[in-house]
Amino acid sequence: MSKLYSGAEIVFKSLEDQDVEFIFGYPGGAVLPIYDELKNHSSIKHILVRHEQGAGHAAEGYARSSGKPGVVLVTSGPGATNVVTALTDAYMDSVPLVCISGQVPTHLIGTDAFQECDTTGITRPCTKHNWLVKDIKDLSKILHEAFRVATTGRPGPVLVDIPKDIQFAKTNYSKPKKEKKLNEKINNKFSQKEIDELIELISKAKKPVVYTGGGVINSGPEASKSLREFIRLIGFPITSTLQGLGAFPGDDNQFIGMLGMHGTYEANNAMHDCDLLINIGARFDDRITGKIDEFSPNSKKVHIDIDPSSINKIIKVDLAIVGDVNQVIQATIKKLNNKQNGLRDSNKQKISKWWEQISKWRTKDSLGFVNSDKTIKPQHAVKRLYELTKNQDTFITTEVGQHQMWAAQHYKFNKPNRWMTSGGLGTMGYGLPAAVGVQIAHPDKLVIDIAGEASILMTMQEMSTAVQYNLPIKIFILNNQYMGMVRQWQELLHEKNYSESYSEALPDFVKLAEAYGCKGIKADNPSELDSKIKEMVDHNGPVIFDCHVDPNENCFPMIPSGKPHNQMILGPNDKEENKITEKGKALV
Amino acid sequence: MAKPKSAYSIPTKVGKLDTHIFVVWVDNEAGVLARVVGLFSGRGYNIESLAVAEIDQTKNISRITIVTTGTPQVIDQIKLQLKKLVPVHKVADFKREDKKVIFKEMALLKIIGDKKKIEKCLKACKTFNPVILDKTKQSAVIQITALRREIDKMSKKLKSLGLISASRTGAIAMTRGAEVFK
Numbered sequence: 112m113s114k115l116y117s118g119a120e121i122v123f124k125s126l127e128d129q130d131v132e133f134i135f136g137y138p139g140g141a142v143l144p145i146y147d148e149l150k151n152h153s154s155i156k157h158i159l160v161r162h163e164q165g166a167g168h169a170a171e172g173y174a175r176s177s178g179k180p181g182v183v184l185v186t187s188g189p190g191a192t193n194v195v196t197a198l199t200d201a202y203m204d205s206v207p208l209v210c211i212s213g214q215v216p217t218h219l220i221g222t223d224a225f226q227e228c229d230t231t232g233i234t235r236p237c238t239k240h241n242w243l244v245k246d247i248k249d250l251s252k253i254l255h256e257a258f259r260v261a262t263t264g265r266p267g268p269v270l271v272d273i274p275k276d277i278q279f280a281k282t283n284y285s286k287p288k289k290e291k292k293l294n295e296k297i298n299n300k301f302s303q304k305e306i307d308e309l310i311e312l313i314s315k316a317k318k319p320v321v322y323t324g325g326g327v328i329n330s331g332p333e334a335s336k337s338l339r340e341f342i343r344l345i346g347f348p349i350t351s352t353l354q355g356l357g358a359f360p361g362d363d364n365q366f367i368g369m370l371g372m373h374g375t376y377e378a379n380n381a382m383h384d385c386d387l388l389i390n391i392g393a394r395f396d397d398r399i400t401g402k403i404d405e406f407s408p409n410s411k412k413v414h415i416d417i418d419p420s421s422i423n424k425i426i427k428v429d430l431a432i433v434g435d436v437n438q439v440i441q442a443t444i445k446k447l448n449n450k451q452n453g454l455r456d457s458n459k460q461k462i463s464k465w466w467e468q469i470s471k472w473r474t475k476d477s478l479g480f481v482n483s484d485k486t487i488k489p490q491h492a493v494k495r496l497y498e499l500t501k502n503q504d505t506f507i508t509t510e511v512g513q514h515q516m517w518a519a520q521h522y523k524f525n526k527p528n529r530w531m532t533s534g535g536l537g538t539m540g541y542g543l544p545a546a547v548g549v550q551i552a553h554p555d556k557l558v559i560d561i562a563g564e565a566s567i568l569m570t571m572q573e574m575s576t577a578v579q580y581n582l583p584i585k586i587f588i589l590n591n592q593y594m595g596m597v598r599q600w601q602e603l604l605h606e607k608n609y610s611e612s613y614s615e616a617l618p619d620f621v622k623l624a625e626a627y628g629c630k631g632i633k634a635d636n637p638s639e640l641d642s643k644i645k646e647m648v649d650h651n652g653p654v655i656f657d658c659h660v661d662p663n664e665n666c667f668p669m670i671p672s673g674k675p676h677n678q679m680i681l682g683p684n685d686k687e688e689n690k691i692t693e694k695g696k697a698l699v
Numbered sequence: 700m701a702k703p704k705s706a707y708s709i710p711t712k713v714g715k716l717d718t719h720i721f722v723v724w725v726d727n728e729a730g731v732l733a734r735v736v737g738l739f740s741g742r743g744y745n746i747e748s749l750a751v752a753e754i755d756q757t758k759n760i761s762r763i764t765i766v767t768t769g770t771p772q773v774i775d776q777i778k779l780q781l782k783k784l785v786p787v788h789k790v791a792d793f794k795r796e797d798k799k800v801i802f803k804e805m806a807l808l809k810i811i812g813d814k815k816k817i818e819k820c821l822k823a824c825k826t827f828n829p830v831i832l833d834k835t836k837q838s839a840v841i842q843i844t845a846l847r848r849e850i851d852k853m854s855k856k857l858k859s860l861g862l863i864s865a866s867r868t869g870a871i872a873m874t875r876g877a878e879v880f881k
Contacts, residue, residue, distance in 0.1 A: 672708060
């Protein structure tokens with residue numbers, strides 16, 4: 112009992128007690144005692160990345176695909192500052208991360224020592240909480256607390272900064288407290304009255320829509336099951352945010368596609384015209400709402416969220432239910448089933464006209480595009496990738512930009528935790544390291560990063576990590592030689608002044624792949640696309656797929672800045688509405 | 700209407716601004732004030748005044764009083780965001796006009812002048828519990844407690860009577876009656 116452990120030993124004992132299997136990290140002076148201890152703990156495997164940002168995103172990919180917290184280990188100074196982007200990304204997208212950083216010895220803190228920085232100061236706004244461990248006696252308690260804060264309530268990143276002398280110092284180890292004390296920061300105290308009100312609204316609605324977000328995914332796989340049962344029961348149309356994709360089957364008839372800036376025509380019009388809007392685990396992000404004043408003007412709004420500060424932040428709602436998504440839905444289903452007077456039928460009757468309207472909107476085929484047999488259209492590439500991989504359990508990560516939106520539009524997800532993308536922060540370079548983390552969590556599954564050639568160059572170095580650990584990730588680059596989304600905005604809003612959005616000197620990605628020791632495939636003709644995708648999928652090892660696509664393609668539909676949902680720009684199939692400069696544009 | 704060229708929406712009309720006083724009970728630990736203040740600066744809320752001190756040494760609790768202005772929606776957000784911080788135990792917020800709550804600020808006023816002038820100053824401060832903390836032949840330090848705008852007024856008024864320097868605290872608050880905020 113009274114055995115003394117060093118700080119470094121305590122770090123690993125805590126990680127073991129928290130059931131950590133993998134750490135993503137990069138060594139350096141101020142964490143050497145912890146790295147020295149690594150060899151004594153065989154249950155924990157360390158994944159050596161090539162840049163600390165990569166460690167952070169890999170841990171995010173691991174966490175989002177497995178539901179377990181991701182653990183990051185970095186050194187002081189540049190190690191810590193490099194991980195800031197990933198921490199902020201995790202903070203915005205509610206991903207549980209525990210980042211352990213080394214710090215200079217306590218007596219040197221504040222002296223501008225070598226590789227010293229104010230890590231807790233820098234990471235304060237991008238973590239749920241952080242700690243600087245000043246006393247070895249606090250270490251085990253803080254580490255357990257860190258895991259608790261990261262994983263409970265609305266999940267998020269935390270950071271524990273451990274000075275080097277604390278890693279050497281010795282003390283007793285204390286195990287995590289087993290008792291499930293309800294913390295005041297966890298808000299799951301919704302009332303039956305609120306559920307009754309929700310059911311009342313559901314039974315009255317004539318034009319309802321359910322809008323789900325990442326909160327459903329974060330609530331666990333059970334929440335997705337509950338959601339499916341709930342939606343079937345009430346028969347409402349359902350749309351999803353970027354982060355919520357996969358909670359409800361993407362190929363289901365009740366699913367009307369993603370909403371928001373690049374959402375479908377039917378989803379956005381349903382949001383605008385509905386009389387009941389049920390938000391489950393989403394946060395009314397500005398890419399979703401468009402113009403606030405004209406957001407869903409005639410609807411009663413319900414918001415179910417575990418984070419009370421998400422409620423009424425942007426959109427005022429009529430009924431707020433603060434609680435865990437799964438538990439709220441379960442309580443609602445239970446109550447609905449108890450009501451024997453057949454809400455099932457009567458309600459579906461009431462909304463049949465609404466479904467007719469939605470079917471009309473669907474005929475617009477807003478995700479349509481003009482295909483070509485000469486150049487590969489990026490949408491076509493994603494569609495083919497989906498068709499050729501949908502028969503297996505595939506995990507998709509993305510970078511940020513046009514390719515990300517095309518992936519969200521054209522790849523259909525049937526299960527939660529299969530879609531990892533940087534939504535809130537919009538971090539280019541997220542997808543490759545995230546794919547590394549996903550593949551670590553699911554070694555036998557197919558993991559594909561749908562990428563852009565500009566994004567991928569931001570964290571390209573992590574290919575080396577993939578090769579080192581034999582991670583057969585597939586990097587599917589939609590190469591249009593532009594920062595496509597920037598180019599699109601410049602075309603539509605800045606008089607085609609393509610300022611600095613063209614990459615003049617791109618690498619030969621096939622040779623680059625070979626230089627990293629993996630396989631490179633290049634495709635620039637639609638006729639060879641399928642066979643090359645198959646070649647990529649069948650290759651047992653990491654692949655970089657350089658898919659040359661039409662550089663002039665834009666991502667439609669699109670709600671331009673400051674416009675409401677019913678003023679979308681549609682694609683080239685809908686020419687008369689495809690002019691942003693004309694008045695009454697795209698008004699339907 | 701100017702054509703929007705931004706990737707973001709255009710700001711819409713701003714609601715009516717109210718002044719609120721937040722009282723925040725926090726663990727007295729390193730960096731806790733930075734967390735609270737950082738929340739305000741990071742999210743663009745303003746701080747009119749701030750007062751912090753430890754109030755419970757055994758439990759290690761500090762009480763932070765913040766005066767801020769914002770639309771009802773922003774005030775709501777501030778409260779909910781504060782509650783999310785790990786070292787925050789509870790948050791109370793009061794409208795400045797709230798009659799059930801006492802708000803007070805303290806000021807130390809240094810007056811330079813002869814006895815007559817100092818007498819005049821004291822007289823002027825009569826309703827604000829003036830206490831003389833230091834006195835010489837040609838100077839005095841007077842402590843008063845009052846509301847913010849009363850102190851504003853006094854410091855203007857006393858300028859002509861030899862007020863040379865004023866030091867002020869932020870507002871602190873306490874509910875009236877036997878009730879305790881939980």
